[in-house]
Amino acid sequence: MKLLVDFSALRAAANRMGPPIQIDLSFKTANAPLVRKDITVNTAPPPELVIPEGGMELTDLGQVGIDNNLLTWQGQQVLLYIQDHRARFDAARLDGKVGNRVHLSFCQTLEKMRDSGRFERYVVTRDHSEQFRITGKMLGWREESATTDLKVCKYCLRKLNYEGYGTPGNYAAFTNFSFVKFFQQYESFFPYHPSREAGAPEHYSEDWAEVSRRYRESRRHTCENCGVNFSRRPYLLHTHHINGVRSDNAEHNLKALCADCHSKEPGHYHMAVPHRIRQEIAHLRQEQQRAxxxxxxxxxxxxxxxxxxxxxxxxxxxxxxxxxxxxxxxxxxxxxxxxxxxxxxxxxxxxxxxxxxxxxxxxxxxxxxxxxxxxxxxxxxxxxxxxx
Known part of the structure; x- marks a missing residue:
């Protein structure tokens, strides 16, 4: 008996996944890396390396490592500061500018502390909320704790030349400094990154996956910034909301961007793009002469x-x-x-x-x-x- 099977639904589902992936093989020249089908990237540290909320007190500056001039702890990019403000607690609680500075790098301040053998109960943290826990004496006698907006160390900014801070007269890198942006900027150097999605103010619409797919397809799977075609690697292309409102799916508010270009848009510091993904995009830019x-x-x-x-x-x-x-x-x-x-x-x-x-x-x-x-x-x- 002849069986009649309708595969139209299956074909439609396959089409919604994007164009078929073509892999050209050659035994004469090198081929591009095979497409990664599993693109879920978990950059959270294992439980034993999780730093408690509010920071973790160190017993020795030697516990902190240095990678490309950045402070590290167990493979994680971290910040370092003195939590105990003692008699200055009340003033620092009200105005973070008068509090202790937060260190990004092993700057001259930390070098002097290390060389002199001094240690001031430093706390290591991955907090990127712009608020830091401090302790001290309230009204001169009572031990208290609070959170405040401590400021970044200028010596650290100079050591990293962050946003060109080493240029004489360039104060914008300090006045406009964001710890959120700082962590995002250097994530290629580290395997673990702090989670930043919790602060996202908007949610996508229920049909966002389909809206995004149709839009990227209408742009022929090409990044509208760098001009690279991602037909063979569709997972590297995103759909960006220009005005930042994730529920506004009007076509004039959408833009097809690769993961690298997307992460560099203003206000997108919550995006974590692993180094291997940026390198894969760089490879395609070279291959398509867009670099x-x-x-x-x-x-x-x-x-x-x-x-x-x-x-x-x-x-x-x-x-x-x-x-x-x-x-x-x-x-x-x-x-x-x-x-x-x-x-x-x-x-x-x-x-x-x-x-x-x-x-x-x-x-x-x-x-x-x-x-x-x-x-x-x-x-x-x-x-x-x-x-x-």
Missing amino acids: EAPDWREVFRLADPGLNGLLHHLEAKRAPLPKVGLDIQDGRDAIIANLELAWPSQQIGIAISEADAISAKEQGWRVYRVQLALDRPEKLVDLLRRSR
């Missing part, structure tokens, strides 16, 4: 946000323009590394990942980690000029 940066403005737009301080140094010192997100190939044309910044004619590059740095060095490149380049930018610029 050209004719000026520093475009370099800043395309580069990983964690390179912001270094880029400000390079621009100020008039360094040659770099390539952004350059793939490095071995002798068989297989892609073995990706450099965040690269000067191909000099074979000099900057890498966030240690593995990328090692692989590129094996191909004859001189590769520097961000921390070294940030500490001595004038040496890097001098090397680039001499190697022309």
Whole structure:
């Protein structure tokens, strides 16, 4: 007996998932990485590494690590400050400006503390709410606790050259500083990130998944900022609400953006984009010839946000323009590394990942980690000029 089976519903469901993925295989040249089907990224630390709300008191500054000039604890980017304000508690509770500074980096203040053997009961935290728990004596005798808006350490901003703070007269990096934005900017350097979705003020409409799919399809799965086509990797393309209202799905309020461009939109500091995702997008930009940066403005737009301080140094010192997100190939044309910044004619590059740095060095490149380049930018610029 002949069976008649209607597959129309199945085909319709498959079509809603986006265009079919085409993978061209060649035995002569290297192929792009296979598409990652599972894109759920859990960046929360395991339970044993969770820092309690309000921070965790340290017994020694040696418990804090340093990665690319940033403070770390057990693989996590952290902040460091003195919670105990003693007799200054009441004043700091009312105005965070008079309280202790919050440290982002192992700046000269922490270096002096370490070198002198002093320790002031520092607290490590991943809090990004702009409010910090402080303790001290109320009215001179009663122990109390409260939360207040402590300010960032200026020495730390200078060490990182955060938003170009090292430039004389540039105070905006301090006056406009946001701890939320700071954590987002450097997340490529760390495997664990603080959760930031809790503060989202709006919810998406019930049909948002379908609205987003149709809109991205109408734009041929192409990022409207960087121009890269994501038909083969649709999970890298998002739909952005221009006015920030997630329930406003009017077409004029929508914009198709890749995960990298989306995370750089104003007010999108809650977005966590893992380093491997940014590198995958960088690879596609190279592949589709969308990675050209004719000026520093475009370099800043395309580069990983964690390179912001270094880029400000390079621009100020008039360094040659770099390539952004350059793939490095071995002798068989297989892609073995990706450099965040690269000067191909000099074979000099900057890498966030240690593995990328090692692989590129094996191909004859001189590769520097961000921390070294940030500490001595004038040496890097001098090397680039001499190697022309």
